[in-house]
Amino acid sequence: MGFRLSKTILKEIHYQMASSRLLDERLIQIFKKRGGYFWVGAPGEEAFGVPLGKLVKKGQGLEYDWLHLHYRCTGTLLAMGLKTKDALRQMMSRKTDPFTGGRNFIHHYVIPEWNISPISSVIEIQHNIALGTAHAQKNTKGISIVTGGDAGTALADFATSLIWSSKPSKPLPLLIIVLNNKFGISTSFDGQHSEKHITDRGKAFGIKTYNVNGNDVEESYYTLQESIEYVRKNRKPALLEAEVSRMYGHSSSSGANYDESQVCPLKTFEQQLIKEKILTQKEIEKIHQDIFEQLKKEELEVSGESEPDESIWSHIYANNEESNWRNF
Amino acid sequence: MANMAQAIRMALHHGEKHQNLQNIFGEDVGPPLGGVFTVTQGLKTAWNTPLDERGIIGTAIGLSLTGSRCVAEVQFSDYIFNSIDLIKQAGMMCWLSQGRYTLPMVLMTPVGGGVHGSIYHSHSFDSWATRFPGWKVVMPSTPLKAYGLMISAISDPNPVLYLIPKALLRQKGEEKIPGEPQDEGELKSMIDAPLQNRENWKPKWPDLQEYKIEIGKAQVVEAGSDLTLVSYGRTLHLCREVTKKLKKENISIELIDMLSLYPYDWALIKKSIQKTKKIVFVNEDTEVTNFGEHLAYRTSKECFYDLFAPPKVIAGKNIPGVGLHPHFEENTLPSFKRIEEEVRQLLQAQP
Ligand SMILES: Cc1ncc(C[n+]2csc(CCOP(=O)(O)OP(=O)(O)O)c2C)c(N)n1
Ligand SMILES: [Mg+2]
Numbered sequence: 001m002g003f004r005l006s007k008t009i010l011k012e013i014h015y016q017m018a019s020s021r022l023l024d025e026r027l028i029q030i031f032k033k034r035g036g037y038f039w040v041g042a043p044g045e046e047a048f049g050v051p052l053g054k055l056v057k058k059g060q061g062l063e064y065d066w067l068h069l070h071y072r073c074t075g076t077l078l079a080m081g082l083k084t085k086d087a088l089r090q091m092m093s094r095k096t097d098p099f100t101g102g103r104n105f106i107h108h109y110v111i112p113e114w115n116i117s118p119i120s121s122v123i124e125i126q127h128n129i130a131l132g133t134a135h136a137q138k139n140t141k142g143i144s145i146v147t148g149g150d151a152g153t154a155l156a157d158f159a160t161s162l163i164w165s166s167k168p169s170k171p172l173p174l175l176i177i178v179l180n181n182k183f184g185i186s187t188s189f190d191g192q193h194s195e196k197h198i199t200d201r202g203k204a205f206g207i208k209t210y211n212v213n214g215n216d217v218e219e220s221y222y223t224l225q226e227s228i229e230y231v232r233k234n235r236k237p238a239l240l241e242a243e244v245s246r247m248y249g250h251s252s253s254s255g256a257n258y259d260e261s262q263v264c265p266l267k268t269f270e271q272q273l274i275k276e277k278i279l280t281q282k283e284i285e286k287i288h289q290d291i292f293e294q295l296k297k298e299e300l301e302v303s304g305e306s307e308p309d310e311s312i313w314s315h316i317y318a319n320n321e322e323s324n325w326r327n328f
Numbered sequence: 329m330a331n332m333a334q335a336i337r338m339a340l341h342h343g344e345k346h347q348n349l350q351n352i353f354g355e356d357v358g359p360p361l362g363g364v365f366t367v368t369q370g371l372k373t374a375w376n377t378p379l380d381e382r383g384i385i386g387t388a389i390g391l392s393l394t395g396s397r398c399v400a401e402v403q404f405s406d407y408i409f410n411s412i413d414l415i416k417q418a419g420m421m422c423w424l425s426q427g428r429y430t431l432p433m434v435l436m437t438p439v440g441g442g443v444h445g446s447i448y449h450s451h452s453f454d455s456w457a458t459r460f461p462g463w464k465v466v467m468p469s470t471p472l473k474a475y476g477l478m479i480s481a482i483s484d485p486n487p488v489l490y491l492i493p494k495a496l497l498r499q500k501g502e503e504k505i506p507g508e509p510q511d512e513g514e515l516k517s518m519i520d521a522p523l524q525n526r527e528n529w530k531p532k533w534p535d536l537q538e539y540k541i542e543i544g545k546a547q548v549v550e551a552g553s554d555l556t557l558v559s560y561g562r563t564l565h566l567c568r569e570v571t572k573k574l575k576k577e578n579i580s581i582e583l584i585d586m587l588s589l590y591p592y593d594w595a596l597i598k599k600s601i602q603k604t605k606k607i608v609f610v611n612e613d614t615e616v617t618n619f620g621e622h623l624a625y626r627t628s629k630e631c632f633y634d635l636f637a638p639p640k641v642i643a644g645k646n647i648p649g650v651g652l653h654p655h656f657e658e659n660t661l662p663s664f665k666r667i668e669e670e671v672r673q674l675l676q677a678q679p
Contacts, residue, residue, distance in 0.1 A: 068390075104424060110424060110425040110426075112429055117393055122413055129386045129390040130390060132393065144390075156382060157386070160383040160386070315422055318486050325594070328591050328595070
């Protein structure tokens with residue numbers, strides 16, 4: 001079938017997808033040997049997550065894109081330039097975790113320099129918060145992007161994002177992305193939802209919608225590119241639903257074991273790359289091996305880093321104003 | 329004199345003009361109504377949202393993440409309960425991000441009873457509000473204090489919950505707002521929207537001056553030596569009536585208006601306890617795990633040997649809501665009579 005993307009971009013995407021997968025697999029291993037308390041991540045969402053990270057306008061301030069992501073954002077962040085070592089620091093709750101200083105779970109990033117809104121465990125809450133950044137961006141070239149899962153769309157917050165962003169008097173430059181892996185933990189989407197596509201809900205509001213096979217790199221890349229441009233240019237919302245896989249179950253609480261029944265987007269992509277002679281099997285193995293070695297080395301270094309020791313009362317208020325009632 | 333609704337409106341205008349306040353929003357907050365209590369009439373940056381408290385609070389968080397100052401309103405605190413997780417979230421952004429994201433937002437909402445508001449429209453939120461670390465919580469009791477607290481809240485880099493005692497919104501003050509015209513009728517004609525033909529109406533704002541009440545500071549409303557009464561919002565006025573009545577009998581009550589529920593002015597309260605040896609905390613939220621209990625606990629812990637009697641908390645009864653008929657409200661919320669009785673009883677205490 002042949003690729004449309006350039007060889008360079010394909011190789012970059014492949015490298016970041018492999019990094020994302022190997023990082024998550026390393027994080028799972030760390031959890032399993034009790035080097036971290038919990039794991040959740042994005043194995044199975046790399047073919048969509050990496051292109052997203054490559055296509056956002058990265059930076060700080062209203063002219064750049066704001067991202068309100070959920071916890072399956074490994075590929076997106078790596079494509080934006082996240083250092084795997086920093087993810088390891090968060091996984092192992094080190095003082096050096098640059099995002100939350102050991103306060104929060106893995107992949108719960110906070111990066112003001114890239115407009116990454118604090119990632120929360122509360123499902124779908126980001127759909128409300130994204131309205132505010134999108135509102136602030138109305139007269140700029142920046143847009144806001146919000147991602148979430150399929151089960152989360154049952155919450156009122158999803159409807160909120162559709163209604164508010166498509167308000168006739170004030171439409172918002174907001175791209176709403178649903179990563180549909182057909183599950184909320186153990187509950188299947190089909191047993192709870194009668195809508196054929198989640199995007200059908202957007203149609204009721206006149207929102208431009210897109211459906212994509214999120215396991216296909218190019219389809220994801222070009223659809224994301226088109227939808228991001230649509231929102232950027234028209235200053236109006238769009239709703240995109242991507243069907244994705246879930247290669248290691250929900251999280252460490254469900255065992256985090258490889259699920260053979262799922263289509264692996266990384267393997268699929270690698271087979272295509274070999275077929276199209278972009279990379280050889282050997283080269284791919286070498287890439288995996290190099291990433292693996294690097295992660296191993298980084299894990300060892302991070303495990304030697306110190307644990308949080310700052311006061312639990314730090315940063316509750318801006319400028320570290322006193323917040324401990326015992327001292328009022 | 330301005331009433332509290334006008335005072336808050338003027339503070340919001342001050343915010344727009346001098347404090348870079350960029351968005352004021354909520355249900356019916358923008359034109360034509362300008363808020364169900366008229367608090368946001370005529371304001372340049374006020375706009376209407378869908379009927380959706382979660383969307384309102386989320387939008388406020390998002391706007392303030394970008395550094396944009398805003399004041400969001402939840403029309404009645406009775407309808408804020410569906411958004412508790414978002415409030416919680418707002419309170420943790422600074423802490424979670426190690427101080428790199430701060431939220432300069434104000435969330436205002438009318439609270440409490442006193443207006444025959446039935447079950448919904450009478451709930452309190454003050455005790456709940458003190459359980460959101462990362463927030464500052466304030467509640468004014470007079471128009472001038474409402475003005476000063478709002479100006480401080482707008483310029484605070486942290487999220488501030490601004491609780492409005494709804495029963496006091498139409499009450500006029502005894503002190504003038506700095507910049508307010510001499511004549512009350514003149515103020516009304518300048519800033520109150522006409523009932524008819526509003527479309528082209530524009531307010532004429534007085535030349536308002538900055539006036540701040542520092543968040544975290546309480547005020548002694550009446551100095552006294554026999555007993556300390558600590559309250560805020562609507563119940564402060566009941567306490568003031570009791571204080572006045574007892575004064576005629578030569579009983580000297582020290583009345584403190586907390587103004588800030590969190591952070592709170594413990595130093596001022598403690599000093600007063602050490603002077604009067606007797607203390608009553610009064611508020612109208614439900615009595616079990618009431619904020620006043622925290623203050624009473626702290627009193628026992630730190631001032632045990634100063635006290636002539638255990639501290640008292642007078643609060644709303646622990647029932648699901650305030651019933652509509654006055655029979656229910658009078659027996660549920662602290663009343664003048666109940667406060668007077670409890671105060672008289674405590675005054676009997678001997679060391
Ligand atoms: C509001 C809320 N309810 C429940 C949970 C517990 N929980 C965590 S993940 C999850 C399932 C989410 O499913 P989905 O939205 O499809 O996202 P996925 O994990 O499949 O990517 C649940 C119920 C939560 N975190 N937040
Ligand atoms: Mg799912």
